[in-house]
Amino acid sequence: MEYTLVPLCEYAVTVRFASCIDEAVNDIVHQTAVRLQAAQKEGIMEIVPAFSSLTVYYDPLVAGNYADVCAWLRENIRSSGQDACRLTRTIVIPVCYGGEFGPDLADVARFHGMTEDEVAALHSAGRYRVYMIGFSPGFAYLGGLSSRLATPRRTVPRTTVPAGSVGIAGGQTGVYPLATPGGWQLIGRTPLKLFDPHREEPSLLSAGDIVQFQPIGVEEFARLERGT
Structure with missing residues (x-):
């Protein structure tokens, strides 16, 4: 699935997959969150999933600037083959x-x-x-x-x-x-x-x-x- 990267503030970037509430989209949000958490980039403080997007909070002094974090996100987000998932309870x-x-x-x-x-x-x-x-x-x-x-x-x-x-x-x-x-x-x-x-x-x-x-x-x- 296609996505856009949007700066939320000087220490956060939002990955937006869609603008609707949809279970399939939400699946991709959670799968992506799991993949990013597994990537374990130093300086990433929190990954917060929402309905159709997720926001990555980072320490600019450790993770780098907005461009650096976006480069890391693009490297670890795939628009297809989202096979990572958390155990559903x-x-x-x-x-x-x-x-x-x-x-x-x-x-x-x-x-x-x-x-x-x-x-x-x-x-x-x-x-x-x-x-x-x-x-x-x-x-x-x-x-x-x-x-x-x-x-x-x-x-x-x-x-x-x-x-x-x-x-x-x-x-x-x-x-x-x-x-x-x-x-x-x-x-x-x-x-x-x-x-x-x-x-x-x-x-x-x-x-x-x-x-x-x-x-x-x-x-x-x-x-x-x-x-x-």
Whole structure:
């Protein structure tokens, strides 16, 4: 696949493959990220994959200037034969739908002419791909939401969304890893910690992972939250 190199700032360059959200393009993004990480150029500080691009952050005093980094990128990016890939993980996230945990579930159900149980069943039946991590630490943008559940954001965002809240915004779904402001439609909550700075890997989810949601009841939520 063709790509363009775009300077992001004096210490970062973006590799842009397309301008759309597409699973095949996202595959190439992650494959390229793996290939660049394996190349191990001194001075490359971080490689951050996004929907259809990735950004390489570097130390100009070590890796060289923009032209030097671009030369390295061209040498290690191939437009075909993208055979490198990371091991795909499937992460199961338990979710208690509705009630105090999903205050917008009823509104989402009315918007689509469904019952709350139908919305929860359809949402938990999906298989979701982590396209990228962004917005806040550990926040995974998930693709794969059924078009039958696509719902506009709230007209008035909440000033605080509880950590673990599962929401829908347009054609995407996601989980708030931290308590932050947000305007997604909240349909449930998970007791899992999606981001913990004290873990070796702070973010539970990584770009390229597959997520499946598992419905649980209030008692199970409380048990998992206690860690028992």
